[in-house]
Amino acid sequence: MKKLLSGLIILLLLVGCGIQTSVDVTEIDAHVERLKQHAETQSDFEQYKADLEEFNNYLKGIDNEKYQEYIEVQIEANNMRIEGIEEMDSDLITESSFKQAHALDILEQIKEAQ
Secondary structure (H helix, E strand, O other): OHHHHHHHHHHHHHHHOOOOOOOHHHHHHHHHHHHHHHOOOOHHHHHHHHHHHHHHHHHHHHOOOOHHHHHHHHHHHHHHHHHHHHOOHHHHHHHHHHHHHHHHHHHHHHHHHH
16 A cells, blocks of 8 residues: 555656656747847847757757647757857848748748647
8 A cells, every 4th residue: 555655646746747758839939039039139149049059959849740840940940040140141140030930930820720
């Protein structure tokens, strides 16, 4: 009985703590908004790059088939933006903006389908 009770407590703790094998997709909009603020203001480039990398890590943790195309395009746009910032390459930054617009288009289609 004691072993059963201990096992039940451990199970409840794991479930209660929200142990998941994938990341929830509800934070995407918050990340996108933070990046939008960076793009619209003259922000600290190091913080901008850190936020882009944080967003990439977040996206890589999402295990949701519906979002895979969006995730791939968004990570590509983020990586292009990071490289453009590091190299101060305005053409690459512009190209990443087009890629970002495409990613947001995909995200809107996903949201509309739900």
